[in-house]
Amino acid sequence: MAATIKDIKAETGLGLATISKYLNGGNVRDENRQKIEEAIKKLDYHPNETARSLVTKRTKTVGFIVHNIAINFSGVLLQHASAYLHERGYGMMICDSNLDAKQEAENIRFCLDKQVDGILLMPVSDNPAVLAPTVRAEIPVVLLDREIESDAFDCVTIDNKNAAERATDYLIDNGHNSIAVIHSEEYTGNERFKGFLSSMEKAGVKVPKQYIYSAHVHSTELGYNSMKALLKLRERPTAVVTTNYEVSLGVIMAMNEEGIRCPEDISLIGFDELILPMVMRPKLTLVAQPMEDIATEGARILLKRIEEGNDFPRQRMSLYAALKEGESVRKI
Amino acid sequence: MAATIKDIKAETGLGLATISKYLNGGNVRDENRQKIEEAIKKLDYHPNETARSLVTKRTKTVGFIVHNIAINFSGVLLQHASAYLHERGYGMMICDSNLDAKQEAENIRFCLDKQVDGILLMPVSDNPAVLAPTVRAEIPVVLLDREIESDAFDCVTIDNKNAAERATDYLIDNGHNSIAVIHSEEYTGNERFKGFLSSMEKAGVKVPKQYIYSAHVHSTELGYNSMKALLKLRERPTAVVTTNYEVSLGVIMAMNEEGIRCPEDISLIGFDELILPMVMRPKLTLVAQPMEDIATEGARILLKRIEEGNDFPRQRMSLYAALKEGESVRKI
DNA sequence: CTGTTAGCGCTTTCAA
DNA sequence: TTGAAAGCGCTAACAG
Numbered sequence: 001m002a003a004t005i006k007d008i009k010a011e012t013g014l015g016l017a018t019i020s021k022y023l024n025g026g027n028v029r030d031e032n033r034q035k036i037e038e039a040i041k042k043l044d045y046h047p048n049e050t051a052r053s054l055v056t057k058r059t060k061t062v063g064f065i066v067h068n069i070a071i072n073f074s075g076v077l078l079q080h081a082s083a084y085l086h087e088r089g090y091g092m093m094i095c096d097s098n099l100d101a102k103q104e105a106e107n108i109r110f111c112l113d114k115q116v117d118g119i120l121l122m123p124v125s126d127n128p129a130v131l132a133p134t135v136r137a138e139i140p141v142v143l144l145d146r147e148i149e150s151d152a153f154d155c156v157t158i159d160n161k162n163a164a165e166r167a168t169d170y171l172i173d174n175g176h177n178s179i180a181v182i183h184s185e186e187y188t189g190n191e192r193f194k195g196f197l198s199s200m201e202k203a204g205v206k207v208p209k210q211y212i213y214s215a216h217v218h219s220t221e222l223g224y225n226s227m228k229a230l231l232k233l234r235e236r237p238t239a240v241v242t243t244n245y246e247v248s249l250g251v252i253m254a255m256n257e258e259g260i261r262c263p264e265d266i267s268l269i270g271f272d273e274l275i276l277p278m279v280m281r282p283k284l285t286l287v288a289q290p291m292e293d294i295a296t297e298g299a300r301i302l303l304k305r306i307e308e309g310n311d312f313p314r315q316r317m318s319l320y321a322a323l324k325e326g327e328s329v330r331k332i
Numbered sequence: 333m334a335a336t337i338k339d340i341k342a343e344t345g346l347g348l349a350t351i352s353k354y355l356n357g358g359n360v361r362d363e364n365r366q367k368i369e370e371a372i373k374k375l376d377y378h379p380n381e382t383a384r385s386l387v388t389k390r391t392k393t394v395g396f397i398v399h400n401i402a403i404n405f406s407g408v409l410l411q412h413a414s415a416y417l418h419e420r421g422y423g424m425m426i427c428d429s430n431l432d433a434k435q436e437a438e439n440i441r442f443c444l445d446k447q448v449d450g451i452l453l454m455p456v457s458d459n460p461a462v463l464a465p466t467v468r469a470e471i472p473v474v475l476l477d478r479e480i481e482s483d484a485f486d487c488v489t490i491d492n493k494n495a496a497e498r499a500t501d502y503l504i505d506n507g508h509n510s511i512a513v514i515h516s517e518e519y520t521g522n523e524r525f526k527g528f529l530s531s532m533e534k535a536g537v538k539v540p541k542q543y544i545y546s547a548h549v550h551s552t553e554l555g556y557n558s559m560k561a562l563l564k565l566r567e568r569p570t571a572v573v574t575t576n577y578e579v580s581l582g583v584i585m586a587m588n589e590e591g592i593r594c595p596e597d598i599s600l601i602g603f604d605e606l607i608l609p610m611v612m613r614p615k616l617t618l619v620a621q622p623m624e625d626i627a628t629e630g631a632r633i634l635l636k637r638i639e640e641g642n643d644f645p646r647q648r649m650s651l652y653a654a655l656k657e658g659e660s661v662r663k664i
Numbered sequence: 665c666t667g668t669t670a671g672c673g674c675t676t677t678c679a680a
Numbered sequence: 681t682t683g684a685a686a687g688c689g690c691t692a693a694c695a696g
Contacts, residue, residue, distance in 0.1 A: 047445070048447060069410050070404075072404055075403065086427070094396075095418070275578075
């Protein structure tokens with residue numbers, strides 16, 4: 001059996017309170033401090049965090065609920081959030097919603113039952129109702145990557161619409177006006193689609209229906225199938241905008257299979273500076289999300305709410321995402 | 333404040349023990365069962381898992397310590413392990429060692445302090461000493477992906493040496509005998525390197541020194557730099573074996589930059605069936621690790637030890653990794 | 665600065 | 681089946 005504070009008491013002859021005080025950084029007479037430290041070493045004592053949590057009502061653990069843990073984007077966010085939290089003594093309970101709103105709701109309940117101090121959520125659902133239990137439990141939630149229509153939660157996203165608009169502007173500035181778009185109907189996909197439309201409208205270019213592809217969620221298949229379809233058209237677009245990393249991969253697959261060269265035959269612009277766009281040839285021109293900032297800002301806000309209470313206004317951060325020029329866009 | 337079992341007691345007039353029994357699936361008179369269920373609904377009661385853990389000495393949480401959470405391979409393992417564990421009511425506390433042995437040791441301590449019931453570890457260090465604290469705490473550990481020289485821990489890996497040997501055999505069968513290898517000095521890198529050498533020896537082919545590249549850890553840079561160096565040689569190899577996914581990416585980057593065609597100019601064979609090899613052209617020929625099996629077998633063994641105790645022998649599973657033919661190897 | 669005491673919310677004997 | 685009581689390991693008044 002692991003040593004408890006009582007064993008330290010027996011070993012040192014001191015009172016429980018003194019030992020507890022020492023453990024929590026309080027002032028203890030030097031002589032006693034030494035005794036305690038010796039006993040701790042001798043007995044290999046480590047405080048039981050469960051017991052501690054029961055009385056402090058703090059678990060020093062936050063839940064991180066991810067819409068899809070298998071994708072690279074999540075891994076990078078996880079990495080930065082986890083580094084930030086660990087440095088501050090917090091652990092991270094991870095839950096994968098697997099793109100399923102029902103699983104997401106279960107995950108929220110799960111985290112609450114585990115008494116997490118707060119939740120970092122990359123939402124699947126856009127329904128604020130799924131978060132109702134967190135409100136009742138008075139557990140703060142920070143939304144990452146996607147927003148939910150509700151002023152009850154902090155959130156950290158990028159300027160999705162604007163970023164997509166700038167990306168499309170870039171194509172137009174390079175002489176393109178026959179541009180297709182492949183997007184999802186998720187939050188980010190929709191916002192980015194809006195940005196695309198806005199740019200096209202601004203430029204006075206009409207977008208034919210057969211140049212718009214979409215599906216419920218972002219996926220490699222969506223990109224692949226859409227690109228295949230686009231290539232069957234009599235009038236092919238000269239450029240394609242994708243609203244997500246996986247979609248870009250699918251598009252590239254399809255282009256490769258059909259022997260289409262990029263950017264000579266068709267230009268491409270996408271999202272997210274993950275490993276592939278750097279490895280690919282040509283280098284993909286893309287909108288680079290500040291992933292580290294999204295993660296650490298989200299974690300920072302969450303810890304602030306946990307440790308300083310709720311008496312500051314909701315934070316809705318929209319970070320700037322820069323366009324990084326690669327070689328996948330041809331000047332016409 | 334959240335409702336407690338005492339509130340249920342007050343609401344129903346029943347004893348604490350009866351309610352607790354109900355919560356834990358015991359037999360309760362139908363009439364009382366109804367009362368309890370009503371009260372639970374009315375008060376929105378959820379058992380406090382922290383309190384529960386304190387008395388049962390079970391947190392129903394396992395630690396998952398990953399050598400590097402940012403890479404795709406980890407994400408996929410995480411996905412499968414998390415699905416398996418959640419289904420069985422277990423949570424997952426995640427820690428990233430960031431390829432640093434010191435952080436790994438801290439993570440182990442962290443998990444132990446959080447009273448996890450068991451640990452899934454993708455190790456950075458190959459020193460069994462880092463695991464000493466888990467032995468003292470009598471917390472079971474299952475090693476994933478990499479082994480540690482010690483008969484104290486279960487582990488689930490693939491037949492690394494054999495897989496690399498088969499991959500190299502494949503090159504040789506296709507007429508190659510001028511083959512370079514790029515590996516890390518980590519466990520998997522070394523094992524796979526051994527397999528490479530074994531195959532070459534079997535075929536009676538000598539490997540010149542300048543065809544062997546290595547570094548401490550697997551990385552895109554290692555692949556990139558090594559390939560660049562290889563391409564400067566007067567006598568270039570006709571094929572390259574890499575011992576890891578990231579390394580392959582680096583190799584491909586270098587080939588692209590130098591305008592080397594694969595497999596026409598140089599053939600390539602690598603590890604791990606993640607997204608890139610499927611998107612690339614040509615499709616990469618590779619050793620596909622059974623990632624789902626690694627994760628779920630590891631989790632299965634861990635839960636078995638947690639729930640059934642330590643009275644069964646150490647498990648050292650070495651799963652078979654199949655060679656998947658792509659188009660990156662040319663027949664000579 | 666130190667020690668006693670009373671819980672945190674739950675499970676678990678044990679007797680009824 | 682039920683309930684009273686003890687206690688998991690710790691912190692937090694409070695009095696000394």
